[in-house]
Amino acid sequence: MPEREPSITGYLTLGLLAGRDWSAYQLAEQLGRGVSELWPSADRGRYAVLNRLHSAGFVETRQEHTGKRARTIYSITPEGREALAAWLRTPVRPPTVEFEGMVRVLLSDQGSLDDLRATLARTREQALANREMFARYAAFISETGGTFPERKHLFALANTFMIGHYEHVISWTEWAEQQIADWPDTVAPARTHGGQVHDMLAPGREALAGDQATDW
Structure with a gap:
């Protein structure tokens, strides 16, 4: 290049x-x-x-x-x-995620349950604020055409994705808070909550099964 x-x-x-x-x-x-x-x-x-x-x-x-x-x-x-x-005109690179909150979730066994709860709560607050920001952008574009009225159709595509992204983060944090509600700490569930872990991984298994069915 x-x-x-x-x-x-x-x-x-x-x-x-x-x-x-x-x-x-x-x-x-x-x-x-x-x-x-x-x-x-x-x-x-x-x-x-x-x-x-x-x-x-x-x-x-x-x-x-x-x-x-x-x-x-x-x-x-x-x-x-x-x-x-x-x-x-070049091939697009695959999307990536830069998500500090998720990194903290992955390493939560090195902290307390309260730390994990705080991470989820703060992540939800941030997602709510960002969803509101993009909702305001949507209203601005709808009412005025936006800063780039010649691109409002493209901004609408992107805005819908960003709203959906933050709604997913909000839903995930609420789900995660429910999952950890009866955890005694951030270490023991690996041994004591095997059934719950299996259930949490169900969407991944179902997605894989769906992909394999499509291949046929």
């Missing part, structure tokens, strides 16, 4: 600039508006990516003055548009 190929954050930035010109601050604001929940690293590389895109010739800059203050405005170049279009 070319050495100057953008990162996913770079492609996100090019996608924003494909619709209109932005300042660095405006781009950073847009990347943080729901995008960081979809692609967390976008939140960490908001500003540095612009320098790399500029060095690669994918964006160009100009100065705009408001009174005595000047700001740099970024525009996508024809090469930038070509790079973005070429990337959209």
Whole structure:
């Protein structure tokens, strides 16, 4: 692959600039508006990516003055548009999950039952807050067309996924809280709750059986 190929954050930035010109601050604001929940690293590389895109010739800059203050405005170049279009034709990588709460669940045998309960409760609170955020985005797009009215049909696809994702997290935390309700601690259930563990794994076994049936 070319050495100057953008990162996913770079492609996100090019996608924003494909619709209109932005300042660095405006781009950073847009990347943080729901995008960081979809692609967390976008939140960490908001500003540095612009320098790399500029060095690669994918964006160009100009100065705009408001009174005595000047700001740099970024525009996508024809090469930038070509790079973005070429990337959209490549095979997509499989989705991944960056989920600290789940990592803590996996390691909960090294902590207390109260720690596990707190992790589930906090995860649910976060999911509720994020679901509300995307619900507000949906209302904003429905009422105004959104910041990118020419892409509202695409934003609707993504918004529905994100709402469903957070609803799944909320449902899972509530289910998990019920599962651990009679656990004495976070260690013993591996020995004392074999039947419950078997039942919890039923969806996985059913999914495998369904996949195997489809293969036939």
